[in-house]
Amino acid sequence: MFKINDNYLKLPGSYLFSTIAKKVAAFSEAHPDASIIRLGIGDVTQPLAPVIIDALHKAVDEMGHAETFHGYAPDLGYEFLRNAIAKNDYQDRGCDIRPDEIFVSDGAKCDSSNIQEIFSVDNKIAVCDPVYPVYVDSNVMAGRTGTYDPAAETWSNVIYMPCTAENNFTPELPKETPDLIYLCFPNNPTGTTITKDQLQVWVDYANRVGAVIIYDAAYEAYISEENVPHSVYECQGARTCAIELHSFSKNAGFTGTRLGYTVVPKDLKCGEVALHSLWARRHGTKYNGAPYIIQRAGEAVYSEEGKKQLKKQVAYYMNNARIIYEGLKESGYTVFGGVNAPYIWLKTPDHMDSWQFFDYLLEKANVVGTPGSGFGPSGEGYFRLTAFGSCENTKAAIERIKKL
Numbered sequence: 001m002f003k004i005n006d007n008y009l010k011l012p013g014s015y016l017f018s019t020i021a022k023k024v025a026a027f028s029e030a031h032p033d034a035s036i037i038r039l040g041i042g043d044v045t046q047p048l049a050p051v052i053i054d055a056l057h058k059a060v061d062e063m064g065h066a067e068t069f070h071g072y073a074p075d076l077g078y079e080f081l082r083n084a085i086a087k088n089d090y091q092d093r094g095c096d097i098r099p100d101e102i103f104v105s106d107g108a109k110c111d112s113s114n115i116q117e118i119f120s121v122d123n124k125i126a127v128c129d130p131v132y133p134v135y136v137d138s139n140v141m142a143g144r145t146g147t148y149d150p151a152a153e154t155w156s157n158v159i160y161m162p163c164t165a166e167n168n169f170t171p172e173l174p175k176e177t178p179d180l181i182y183l184c185f186p187n188n189p190t191g192t193t194i195t196k197d198q199l200q201v202w203v204d205y206a207n208r209v210g211a212v213i214i215y216d217a218a219y220e221a222y223i224s225e226e227n228v229p230h231s232v233y234e235c236q237g238a239r240t241c242a243i244e245l246h247s248f249s250k251n252a253g254f255t256g257t258r259l260g261y262t263v264v265p266k267d268l269k270c271g272e273v274a275l276h277s278l279w280a281r282r283h284g285t286k287y288n289g290a291p292y293i294i295q296r297a298g299e300a301v302y303s304e305e306g307k308k309q310l311k312k313q314v315a316y317y318m319n320n321a322r323i324i325y326e327g328l329k330e331s332g333y334t335v336f337g338g339v340n341a342p343y344i345w346l347k348t349p350d351h352m353d354s355w356q357f358f359d360y361l362l363e364k365a366n367v368v369g370t371p372g373s374g375f376g377p378s379g380e381g382y383f384r385l386t387a388f389g390s391c392e393n394t395k396a397a398i399e400r401i402k403k404l
């Protein structure tokens, strides 16, 4: 008789966003005339930039001719894209990352959940709390997290690093030594970030204790302040302790088009074994590459025209972030984030818990956000709004909240 991977049964409840979707659907059915504004999920709303559409059209045409047709992509991704990434995202910023250390993929969600496979199941992970749920859940599925305590909403074998207003949403070095450290800056869900000096402390710590940092830079394009690092490789010594994840979803609107990449420097080793060769083996065995047409679209992101058009798109969302941030502040809310990230993290008012505030906002303003507690126990008492809506909807949502 077959057995299932019963680690899956340990996963508590349903995924945060399906719970929200169900609540919103029930509200909508009970109030069919309500015009609901969704500032909950981190999905983009602006169309792909013209330069990307042109690249897609061109690549589609190539696929229609024998001379320019492309089948399976090379294991690491096409060189034209890896060269553009290495130059623009790393070398131009003074980071020593080469094209053959870049693995093109179909997004950071898959990579952030799959990367744990190349590590022993005995490794202990450390995560920020609140956190993007994928890091923990993928480790639960792998059997690395121990038992779940429903009252505390924590796993026995996970090190939680609280990030709250009290520590300026900056994790402190953990007392217990982890093997794998997940960091995401600019952060989802708090919208806050850390300085290069603060990140250097983490890199030094990881090198000292022999831990690996899995650095999620999905929101890097939203950084507006000078002293905030765009990559962990801006820190000295990161080549021997850090893997970096990138997404084309938020900087270029590829949430439905799917493209990302992971950097594994060749200096990152466990004894004599390079993690690069393990990830290459995994990639080659379990993944068959992002489509040629999508990789060509990714290349267009780095063209001069592409950079111009995408800067405008990011500015559009960051204008929404400003509208939300300032509007909430004017209404007396305590607000964080929104300066280097498209997320605004607010303290729920009047001692409401995160889900009470979710219901309150949905019922009284017909605005959907995300309860902070859904991202971890330290998210309780907070609430996330995203800047990814249209400007009109964002303004309308804030006007409604102001009237509450």
Ligand SMILES: Cc1ncc(COP(=O)(O)O)c(C=O)c1O
Pocket: 042, 106, 107, 108, 109, 110, 112, 132, 184, 188, 216, 218, 246, 247, 248, 249, 254, 255, 259, 260
């Ligand atoms: C922190 C973080 N990493 C990764 C992702 C997923 O990125 P992708 O669309 O490339 O899979 C998200 C999506 O919301 C995210 O918030």
